[in-house]
Amino acid sequence: MENIDATPNFDLDLTKPEPVPQQGVDRATELMNTGRLFRYGETVPGELSDASLLEQRFADLLGRKFAVGVNSCGAALFLALKSSGVRAGDKVLVNGYTLAPVPGAIDHAGALPVIVEVNDNCTIDVADLKHKALASGARTLLLSHMRGHISDMDEVVRICADLGIALIEDCAHTLGASWDGKPTGTFGKAACFSLQTFKHINSGEGGIIVTDDEDLAARAILYSGSYMLYTQHGARPPESVFENLRGNIPNYSLRMTALAAALALPQLDLLPERAERMNASYQCLAGLLGAIEGVQLIERALKEQFIGSSLQFRLPGLRGEQIAEFVAICHEHGLGLKWFGQPRMEGFTSRPSQWEYVADSADLPRTEALLSTLCDVRIPPAMNEHYCHQAAEVISHALQIIAP
CATH class of the missing domain: 3.40.640.10 (Type I PLP-dependent aspartate aminotransferase-like (Major domain))
Incomplete structure (x- = not known):
């Protein structure tokens, strides 16, 4: 097993917003x-x-x-x-x-x-x-x-x-x-x-x-x-x-x-300029993650002109406990990821089977299968090419540890 301390740290606080004008x-x-x-x-x-x-x-x-x-x-x-x-x-x-x-x-x-x-x-x-x-x-x-x-x-x-x-x-x-x-x-x-x-x-x-x-x-x-x-x-x-x-x-x-x-x-x-920056980072990070074995990106429709304020990817080859460990490793090195497959609701993240007040919320096999392997990384306007490379390196190394 590789030494986790060799993994580059992610230096950007993804939770820090830009200052109000x-x-x-x-x-x-x-x-x-x-x-x-x-x-x-x-x-x-x-x-x-x-x-x-x-x-x-x-x-x-x-x-x-x-x-x-x-x-x-x-x-x-x-x-x-x-x-x-x-x-x-x-x-x-x-x-x-x-x-x-x-x-x-x-x-x-x-x-x-x-x-x-x-x-x-x-x-x-x-x-x-x-x-x-x-x-x-x-x-x-x-x-x-x-x-x-x-x-x-x-x-x-x-x-x-x-x-x-x-x-x-x-x-x-x-x-x-x-x-x-x-x-x-x-x-x-x-x-x-x-x-x-x-x-x-x-x-x-x-x-x-x-x-x-x-x-x-x-x-x-x-x-x-x-x-x-x-x-x-x-x-x-x-x-x-x-x-x-x-x-x-x-x-x-x-x-x-x-x-x-x-x-x-x-x-x-400021919306157009913020969108341009976030989309540039989204495309950069998507290109880097798409080259990592085990990472599956979400396909976007040609008619969709989206704003890339976050990026989602799947880890279809990993079991739940492996994804939990993967997310924990990324967190240890500064990269905060969300995982929609958490067994319990965490932070902002939940899925239909956890909404107990909704009838038949658990009978959604396709949705549950998607969310069980779905991870999420926030892309604030301050994210740039440098941080995209850092994020991809942390994700790649964490996957090598989990599934060498």
Whole structure:
């Protein structure tokens, strides 16, 4: 066995985000000095808050009519479902490769998740989608573009149209990505984006719903907790739409703060440059890992213009305890990897068989087979060619130790 101490260390902290632009820091400081951190105000009529400005910018960015800022992407998913007409007891389709807030949003809405298999490309299995839609009678699909993997949107949209299924997109990992030139977040009835620290825009926490449906947008604004101050939203439907809803929509207090919006606003202009850096690192690391025996990369579709904020690979030749040891060796040398096959939920990572509150969550053989050997490495904007080579060397050496 080779000496593990000979393995090069990985020197980049993958959990360290880039600093917030000075413009955001200055605006946040200005807000803190005024104390006006609530997104709604009663003393400055006609002035748009930072949150309203962010909503306008987001709607323009995606080419959608309306945007609603809330306190997390999970809250956005819940509100999108609730505002689109999902009611307690309804069934909602969702792909099995995702993170816990996605089925959690379905449960939050009182609905029942119907989990759809994913294929070896980490995207929804369209044959199983059609089968489970027909078998369950579900009329909503909450499609998670998990870790930036974009499903065959031509097929997904066709199936949804044929079966009368409303599509809600979870775009937490695909801000700026597209399918065949069409941005993710523009295929369905609504879409939700994340501003959490490890996403493409970092405001600590936050979520945004975009839609062209004026009734859905008005409901989401009222549900989010606008009180009767909804006219302070910039990217909103006409007041007449709200008049038909006043008094019928409970207030769930899921608002975005002015502070979170102030931090996020200047980062919108940085998206193209961040995406370019992350994609360059993704391609570099993919090329290096693809040359390592025992590593299987995830195939990407030609129509998929993704943002490489993370990279997934499989270790199909290893058993579970071997992968656990492999991940531990990588961690010892500075490279933090996620493994979706962990026997217990760890950190952010879980899989359907561990969601005990979801009926039939364990009956997903293709999804479980994929996730049992699936590893994940984060690619922050600071990752460059030097660090890609370090990561590949650590992974290669760890595999030589586990399976010489």
